[in-house]
Structures are given as structure tokens and as C-alpha cells.
Amino acid sequence: MATGDEMIKVVGDRYCVPYTMELVVKKKIQSFSNSHYDVFDTTGNILLRVDGSVWDLQRRRVMTDPAGFAIVTLREKQPIPWKGEWQIHEGESSNSNHFLFRVRRSSGFHFKSNLDVYVGSRCKKGAGDFRVTGSIASLSIKVRRGNSIIAEVSHNYTWKSYKGKESFKVKVYPEVDYAFIVALLVIMHENENV
Template sequence: MPKNKKTEWQVGDPPISVVGDQFCNPYPMELMVKRKVINFSKDHYQVVDPSGNILLQIDGQAWGFNRRRVMRDPAGFIVLTMRQKGIRLKRKWEVHGGESKDKEDLLFTVQQSSAMSLKTSVDVFLAENSNIKKSSACDFHASGGYSNISFKVFKSDALIAGVGVTHKFTWGSYCKGKYNFRVSVNPEVDYAFIIALLVMVDDIENLC
């Protein structure tokens, strides 16, 4: 969990590679994430760099239980699959590499920190620490979301990524499902991991 004193992940710090080393860059990254509802049950996220090059795309179900979202690279290959687990007061997701459901391909688990808080927050457990009931501490923590205007990801007390909404928040645009995020990823931090967390937190917030 984040402590009162915050630091930031900087150049020279050890890489944070969760999805893959290819998503870690030795310099800060500024990305744009665009969300658009395709129809009543599906939505689409597109991640682009400052030059407009597509880096990642995420498709999946916007409504219903046991939802599934798939992240693809620019060539269309599946990077990871996010699956919501059952009907719970506090939402839980499991993220596997590729299309797998196998335990050995589990990358990380995401558990909503509190079902009653006005600010969405989640605890993140890596595969080797994924038994949430027995774990004493999470590996990462994320909080915020679109309606909170910002979203931050921490490793212990160190900020590893921050997200801001690119325009003034309105419930109209939020409920229409069309809005953009500006994502700042610190050096040597896995941006595919950060984007996956953003999508899952955004999903928890989508009440319209």
C-alpha cells in the first residue's frame, strides 16, 4: 500500500516487467488511451504514442458477469487476457499471458480494495503472491479513475505511472462511453501492465 511519503520510479531503477520486457522502455513514456463503446455490450480501447502509432488495443465486454477483455499488439497478436471472476462485492480479475487460462500462465491478480469507497482502488498481486486471502501485502496498488480525474499506480511508496483525463469531466461523455486518458509511464516500467490496470479500474467505475 502507498505510504505518506511518495517517491517516483526513475531512470536507473530496476525494470518492472510484469507482462514482458518488450514493454519496458529506459525513458518516460507519454501515451494516449482512447475508449469507445462499440455497442451495448462491447467497448474498445486504443493506445497510441505521441506520433499516433498504435501500440496496444483492448476489446471486450462492457457489461455482464464473468467479463473477458483481450489486449493485442499492433500486429493483432494477443498479449494477455483479463477475466473478471464471478459475482463479488469487491471485484476480482485474473490476468493470464496470451489466451491461456492455465495457472502456470497467470501474470497477476487484481482485487478491488474496498467496495464502499468513493475513490476506486485496487490491490495487485503477482502470480507468485496471488493467494489474496493469505497474502499480507500487495505487490502494487492503484487508485483513481475517470470520475476522479486522475489514476496512479504505486509499487510500495514509489509512483510508477500516472494518468490524467484529457478534457473536463462530464457525466454526459462518461455515460456515452467516449473519453480519453493521458498516461505517463515512468522509465523501465511495463506499460502493458499499466494499461491493463487502467482498463480494469475503468471497468469498475463504469456504472452508466
């Protein structure tokens, strides 16, 4: 569970709600060149979208609200999958003034792609501010802050997964930034599908 009543906002406090948020994330390859994620609440309302090119060597994904306004941009810093680092900025900026957080693989060669998350400009070796454990292949991911689980993801693996259509169930605990959690899910999925 999340840590006490403390709000965990990374992308923005408007993505933090006082109750457990259940989300459905649907990913599909729209064409030979684009991947697309739609994020819905349990009533089917679209909350977020994430788009990006499949063939872009410098992988870039833009998260937007339902009206199409950019919330954050996720960019892979190094195109080498086992050393992958992603940097996340507000809107479509790459300016250091709009930098929010970075995500790095915990280590190079593991069956589980654990990720360390560093908020702000802080980025030292060792433990990050958050840790993502598990893998898409194991059908389960957990996002932790210290020893507390702040979100859980399960992969709904079906025959459609082979056709480029995948679905995830996401449980985000109260007062945790769900846009931040969706960004981590996208990065984990992109890292595992290189």
C-alpha cells in the same frame, strides 16, 4: 517516480523502455455489445488494443498488439462489483501456467476504488506488490510500488464521455511495463463502470 534503475516487467520486458513513456488511451463503445480501447504513443502510432463484450457477465478483455496477436487476457473472477477480482493470463489462456497477476479491490465500499495488485501466485491479505489509487471520477489515478509512483493517469473528461468515448493520458516512468499499466487502467475503468 519509479524506483531507481530496476526494470518493472510484469507482462514482458518488451513493454519496458528506458525513458518516460507518454501514452494516450481512447475508449469507445463500438456497438451495444463491445467496448474497445486503443493505446497510442504521442506520435499517433497504435501500440495496443483491448477488446471485450459489454454485456458478458464474466467480463473478459483481451489485450492485443497492433497485428491482433493476444498479449494478455483480463478476466473478472467474481461478477459481484464490490468484491471484484481480476485475473490476468498470458495470451488468451486461462491455464495456471500462464498466470501473471491478480487485481483486487482494497476494500468493498469506498468512493475511491483503490486496487491491490499481486504478481504471480502470491496473494495474501494486506498490501500487494503494487497499489492503484484514485478513481476515474476524480480524473486521476496513480500506480505505486511501495512509496514510489511508477505511473500516473489523467482522465480527459469531455462532453464525448457521455457518448461512450473517453480519453486518458498515461505517463509511465522509465523501465516500467506499459502493457501492465494499461491493463490496470482498463480494470480500474471497468470496475467503476459496472
